[in-house]
Amino acid sequence: MNNLQLEKVLNELLSPQLIKDYAPNGLQVEGKAEIKRVVTGVTASQALIDKAVELNADALLVHHGYFWKGEPEPIRGMKGKRIRTLIKNDINLYGYHLPLDIHPELGNNAKLACLLEIEVEGGLEGHPQSVAMYGRLKQPLSGKEFADRINQVLNRVPLHIAPEDGDKIIETVGWCTGGGQDFIELAVSNGLDAFISGEISERTTYTAREMGIHYFSAGHHATERYGVKALGEWLAREHELDVTFIDIDNPV
Incomplete structure (x- = not known):
């Protein structure tokens, strides 16, 4: 599936335009055009990104993505490393926050x-x-x-x-x-x-x-493990994508 087509499919399902959110929903970091393998997880942490790289994923689909309202805008430090890893490995990042809650x-x-x-x-x-x-x-x-x-x-x-x-x-x-x-x-x-x-x-x-x-x-x-996991299972079932859910331990 084309990466922009995947965003369209997800937007049609989750209707992000209907709710005011604290971050952009949809394709947040653009990678390769063709998507076959998707990794899902709660938060786009460095550990989850590294796992996506290890699994040769074409896309990472998360509940907590990037570019939150009020956060510093420069892409540097921890944020810079995360985004560099995605771009270097041509991985698309999709984030859906409140639309995936509701x-x-x-x-x-x-x-x-x-x-x-x-x-x-x-x-x-x-x-x-x-x-x-x-x-x-x-x-x-x-x-x-x-x-x-x-x-x-x-x-x-x-x-x-x-x-x-x-x-x-x-x-x-x-x-x-x-x-x-x-x-x-x-x-x-x-x-x-x-x-x-x-x-x-x-x-x-x-x-x-x-x-x-x-x-x-x-x-x-x-x-908040279960929404993104269910969304990935829906993609695998309805669109025949290879989807793997990764649960990165977080005690909070």
């Missing part, structure tokens, strides 16, 4: 819900493009039982901040993968029993305790 089937939020057995009911912000979701557990669980499920599914022990009534059973859940901790108050205002995000802030602890909601910090990387 996609109703392949998105990070959708995949996390499926893994944790949450039935999706809607967007927490009240519209289909919401980056935070809410739903209902197929079976009510205690806080400890739900923490155990997260650990089992994500292979990561979540940080569980229980409400002052720590025995509160969880039936309804809100979630936002990655850095979505500040949606917790919206989850409370919607009467939910629990909220999950990847990251936690110092203030999140007190919000959960004082506002009566279970909170689970399950890791930014850990909660």
